[in-house]
Amino acid sequence: MSLTRRSLLRRTAALGGAAAAASLFSPALVRAQTPVRMVLNWRYQGPQSWFFLAQDRGYFADAGIEMIIDQGNGSGAAVGAVASGSYDVGFGDVNALIQLAAQKPDEAPICVYQMYNKPPFTVGVMADSGIETAKDLEGKKLGGSANDGALKLWPAFVKIAGLDDSGIEITNFQPNLREQMLKGGQVDGVFGYVNTIRFSAKLSGMDPDTDIRFINYGDYGMDLYSNGLIVPKAMTQEQPELVSGMVEAINRGVADTLADMDAAVDSVAEREPLINKAIEKERLIATLQDEMNHPELAEYGLGAVDPERFAKAIDIVVEANGLPRTPEVSEIYTDAFLPPMSERITKLL
Template sequence: MKRRHLVAAAAATLAAPAIFAPSRAGARTRLKLILNWRYQGPQGMFFLAEDRGYFREAGLEVAIDQGEGSAAAVTKVATGAYDIGFGDINAAIALAATRPAEAPVGVMMLYNRPPFCIAVRADGPIRTPKDLEGRTLGGPANDGALRLFPAFARLAGIDAAKVTVVNMQPQLREQMLNRGQVDGVFGFINTIRFSARLIGTDADTAYRFIAYGDYGMDLYSNCIVVSRALARDMPEAVRGFLGALTRGLADMLREPDAAVAAVARREPLLNVAVERARLDATVRDEMNHPEIGTIGLGDVVEQRFVRGIEILAEAQGLPRKPGFAEVFRRDFLPPLSARPTRVVG
């Protein structure tokens, strides 16, 4: 095929409304993946899987795009813009309660401890959730913690009507908190912690974190979600993707420097030291629930997951409670013997 025909074919692929395409014999299946956020160290597992040929060996060609928030990743898969997302399973649950035919399905749980929080200044007057009343909080519109605030408010005894919530660009979050333009900000604890470090702020001394998990929200968090069409029509592509990602994940845990280097190849301005520290903290704090010793990283405890559905349904006033199988399927996962049962130590 001549070069101009190759360029035209690539352009047609990008413009096509259907993202995944069945392969010809010997060809690779094309998939589009959206990440949870802009390039960061903990995403190294995806890029190691790409750079080391694991996706290719699974018969896949995966285009990986930066994200705009964990909740946004779920929405973009639901609309058909992407086949696969690394997004907040709680956003998928909420969507399944109202638009079950469109809601993506979770297939591999990666963040099994709740990272959601509100960060406030350590030298300020806010010490408990009740102190948030009468204050102004901010966060990116697609932030998972912001989306879950109504549920948190109900569980923590906050009158949410007395809290003003404003949206901001992600890169301004910590700066606005430091300047006193808002009283608190929503986010993942480690996202805030290391974004603050990038602007010279030691979050562990400058901020106080009000963690959702301390107030009854023992929720799962970021998960690989896939479109219902992909799960239905191309189950082997889903299995192949998860198998390849599991290999990338194992490499990331064993070679964290290589994982961060893989991300840095996509974003040369990345602060490698900060992203390495972010990766370590994410693995330790968000992927390290004791349950993985029994079920392996990627799976969930059904009773705990269902309890999370109940918390969301009650606190957010969802019209119905989606069933477990509507929002999570473990049948695409690699066998337990292939998945990590320990991530630190």
């Protein structure tokens, strides 16, 4: 086990005396900090707040980690960034990880803390477009960022929803153009996570509750997990204490976020002062409700998965995409670095 600040304090109390307390802060006992570069799934927003709280409150430092957190360019891209070695850690989509592991198992990283346990993938359309079901997407023009998780799962959705995609046109554009492209009619539908589209549309002056309709993948049988903490397999083998410490730090960051959401959003604003804090708080709450609050949370705790459900999710992705092999759950996810059940979060709201 790594020597955390808490264990040092316990040790100090056992030794007793001012000299022991002073020695706690002596240079000899200051932990060396290992630089770790993390890429997020997206730009700095409310649902990234637990990472920043963990950083600001010294939880990563407690684990001997100097964490550097960069904005991302899509949940699928985060997986590729870790696999390529560009980043040490990513907050990415496990479905992209499943696809990589099925095709290039030696390159695939592994998820050590599963956070989004409900499928957020969707195609957003204008409510007055006449598109009401997945079947209505046939013959339409759809668009999104090339690294968007929902777009990467589109072939699987086409198969499961029974669509004829021969007349569907897919176009790529920068993520910040998504809501503008939809509102302006340049595309009939856009790929994304429900709450990403919903609150970005709200920031652009739209009322997502009346202006946008969501064709959700989960409504068509794609019961998938999505974003989790992704690390190289080599890190789990060579630096297990670092991985455990990082997971513990993030778990504490989530607990702090739940205890004080205003402080959580403030931590995001420290990195991105131009955010609308009221909307980012709404986005945070919606993410907790819609993407992280599966009933299994009460049984397994945040960070863990239901092994049977996870195996079925792997089967869905493999079969629908015609992948060459079906990875084992253990190739995609491990619970070896989770905190004990007594410290896991089993209720969000």
